[in-house]
Amino acid sequence: MSGVDVLSETLSSIRIGRAQACSVRQAGAWGWRYPSFSGSGFHLVTAGEAWLVTRGGPPRHLKTGDVVFTPAGAEHGLSHAPAALTGLPRAVREEDLPQPDPADVEFLCGAYWLDHGQVSPQLRSLPDVIAVTPDHARNPQLRPLLDLMRAHLAETGPGTGVTRPALLDLMLTHLLRQWLQENPDPLDAPIARVLSRIHAAPDHPWTVPDLSAIAGLSRTAFSERFTTVTGQPPKRYLTGRRLADAARLLRETDTPLSAIARRVGYSTEFALSNAFRREYGIAPGRFRAEAALSAGP
Structure with a gap:
């Protein structure tokens, strides 16, 4: 399938889900395991560094600006250092998370939860976990978009239920387009x-x-x-x-x-x-x- 068709199908499938996002701050030694779920999820490192941990490959170092995307909600982990996925504690709710100040790392966690139905074949055909380093030279609109999304998470007033999914859609559109350009499928x-x-x-x-x-x-x-x-x-x-x-x-x-x-x-x-x-x-x-x-x- 062409890159344009993959992007179109991926975003159409994702948007069926219920969009949620939260901000996480961590300091010192920390690590969380995110269990598999029905839907699609992402993490955006907004400050500091972290390590992405998966079952299928070695830990990957993440820097500020990097984004992790799980098209079909695959299990994965984030940690302050390389670790075994099974050794990380299960992630907890946002309100139960420590919020140290100052923090060594900050990241946004977001998900499109499917309350009904199954993750589409188009999403399941992508890798379990995708990590992207935004190319701001090629996509200059990404930086203000990511800044806007980070600031928007602090808002709780009227309209956030509409604007937040729109911002998530825009962010994922740009990041997935970049990933597809860097990992093209043969065009049938x-x-x-x-x-x-x-x-x-x-x-x-x-x-x-x-x-x-x-x-x-x-x-x-x-x-x-x-x-x-x-x-x-x-x-x-x-x-x-x-x-x-x-x-x-x-x-x-x-x-x-x-x-x-x-x-x-x-x-x-x-x-x-x-x-x-x-x-x-x-x-x-x-x-x-x-x-x-x-x-x-």
Whole structure:
């Protein structure tokens, strides 16, 4: 899949989740293990240094500005020094954390929690843990964005439930774009053409013959190739894309369900409701109500 398609799919999948973030300060000897969870998470080192600890590789030194991203919520750890992941204590809630002053290191912790459904195949296809050192020369907009996000975490007034996810989205967009540029996947041109058409018009009544014709492949060859590239058969991918768009619209807008159904390719809200319930285990109306409740005033 092309880098643009990966970025688009990754961000679309992430935004279904409930965004949260907090600031952490540590001094002296410290270390935390973050268990696996359903969703995507990140850490941004805003001051000082730390070590990233994972199960699959050696500890990685992190400097101020570095970002750690777990696309599918994989277990990992942060520590003042290289350590074994199993030797680190489980992370605790923000209100239970020590907040020393002065601190040796400060970092932001954020997550998109999935209360319903599963992490998408697009996110699961990425490495368990991604570490990025922002290239401020190539992306000068990152520095003021990161400063704004750090300052915004201290705010608790009206509107933070809306602006905070928007800032997280922007930050991850820039960082993932940089990571994809530095770690390009081979471009599968026929499948990339199909994905572009699906993303541009998810409401179109696509059929496998339609999509295989766009790819210029036989139906059998197309289905096999599409499944290899995306991790899903064409029809399952299309359904997942439509329902992810519906979930995002339910979370971010007050658009009526009937209009959302038409916008994502379902003839009636009843049809969308049945498909949505199968995918996320919850009715669309209840999903929207829980999203509004978690966003706060």
